[in-house]
Amino acid sequence: MINEFIELSQDGYGIYDQDDILIFCNSAFAELNYHPKEQLIGRSFEEIVRLNYSNGRGAKIDSKDVNAFLHYAHKMRRSRPFRIFEVDFMDGRWYLFSEQVNESRFLLVQMKEITKQKILQGGLENTLEKLSELALVDELTGCANRRGFVNSVENELKRNRHAGTYSTMALIDLDLFKKVNDEFGHQIGDAALQHVTKLATTQLRQYDIFGRVGGEEFAIFLRNTDQEIAFNIINRIREQIAATPLKINGHTVFLSISVGLVTEDSKASFEQLYTKSDFALYKAKALGRNQVQQY
Numbered sequence: 001m002i003n004e005f006i007e008l009s010q011d012g013y014g015i016y017d018q019d020d021i022l023i024f025c026n027s028a029f030a031e032l033n034y035h036p037k038e039q040l041i042g043r044s045f046e047e048i049v050r051l052n053y054s055n056g057r058g059a060k061i062d063s064k065d066v067n068a069f070l071h072y073a074h075k076m077r078r079s080r081p082f083r084i085f086e087v088d089f090m091d092g093r094w095y096l097f098s099e100q101v102n103e104s105r106f107l108l109v110q111m112k113e114i115t116k117q118k119i120l121q122g123g124l125e126n127t128l129e130k131l132s133e134l135a136l137v138d139e140l141t142g143c144a145n146r147r148g149f150v151n152s153v154e155n156e157l158k159r160n161r162h163a164g165t166y167s168t169m170a171l172i173d174l175d176l177f178k179k180v181n182d183e184f185g186h187q188i189g190d191a192a193l194q195h196v197t198k199l200a201t202t203q204l205r206q207y208d209i210f211g212r213v214g215g216e217e218f219a220i221f222l223r224n225t226d227q228e229i230a231f232n233i234i235n236r237i238r239e240q241i242a243a244t245p246l247k248i249n250g251h252t253v254f255l256s257i258s259v260g261l262v263t264e265d266s267k268a269s270f271e272q273l274y275t276k277s278d279f280a281l282y283k284a285k286a287l288g289r290n291q292v293q294q295y
């Protein structure tokens with residue numbers, strides 16, 4: 001009875017003896033090895049692999065070197081009483097293989113097709129990756145959004161808590177941005193936000209953290225940077241933005257930024273840095289905009 005069900009099964013079943021000669025297989029196993037049962041039984045595992053490989057069929061062999069693959073497979077087969085692993089085939093199908101060894105070192109192989117599950121899993125992984133990216137990235141400018149910025153800065157602060165170094169946070173707000181939108185329209189306003197992002201990020205070092213933390217508000221975190229150097233970097237960004245108007249659709253849009261900056265030792269929290277730089281930003285606005293003020 002069990003033999004009848006094994007023969008009917010969609011899963012492939014095969015038994016290799018201690019010399020790795022195939023002594024039994026069902027029809028599904030034969031079909032998965034692209035030969036009738038009679039042509040497979042009596043052949044060794046190695047012969048079957050070589051046969052499929054020479055016909056461009058069977059398991060995808062990463063190294064493109066069938067000898068290296070066989071060397072690896074021989075090492076792994078019977079290395080444990082039970083093994084389970086996934087195999088992708090040259091025709092695009094995926095199989096879950098399991099190998100069971102008995103006391104006489106005979107090996108029972110079971111092959112179950114999992115192509116559908118692999119496709120779903122791949123789609124799900126891609127979607128998850130995109131979703132987590134979306135959660136941290138600002139769609140308009142491509143830089144970190146508020147959450148992405150906070151995450152990165154908090155990780156950095158955690159890493160540097162005991163380093164005894166200085167870090168700087170700068171809060172940037174576009175000046176009179178409402179007028180830009182009112183005069184040129186929201187679309188050009190959006191382009192201005194992209195323009196500012198590009199100008200700022202090209203001035204920054206690879207490990208500086210930049211993000212859009214509000215509608216027309218950006219923030220920069222400079223680790224390991226004392227006040228004077230930080231001021232120079234941020235002021236250069238301010239000068240560059242003031243000197244590089246956005247030219248778009250025949251318009252020239254002049255932009256400037258106000259910046260509040262604070263430098264603290266590595267024990268400061270994100271909230272402390274943010275509150276202090278916001279305070280300095282308020283000062284920069286009150287004193288006439290297009291300037292950097294330090295806390």
Ligand SMILES: Nc1nc2c(ncn2[C@@H]2O[C@H](COP(=O)(O)OP(=O)(O)OP(=O)(O)O)[C@@H](O)[C@H]2O)c(=O)[nH]1
Nearest residue numbers: 173174175176177178179181186187189190215216
């Ligand atoms: N185009 C565009 N505009 C935005 C976006 N987010 C916020 N804004 C605009 O930014 C403007 C901010 O205006 P306010 O907060 O009044 O400040 P301001 O005009 O920049 O003036 P000051 O900050 O005082 O220099 C508003 O008009 C918002 O509509 C966005 O994603 N795209």
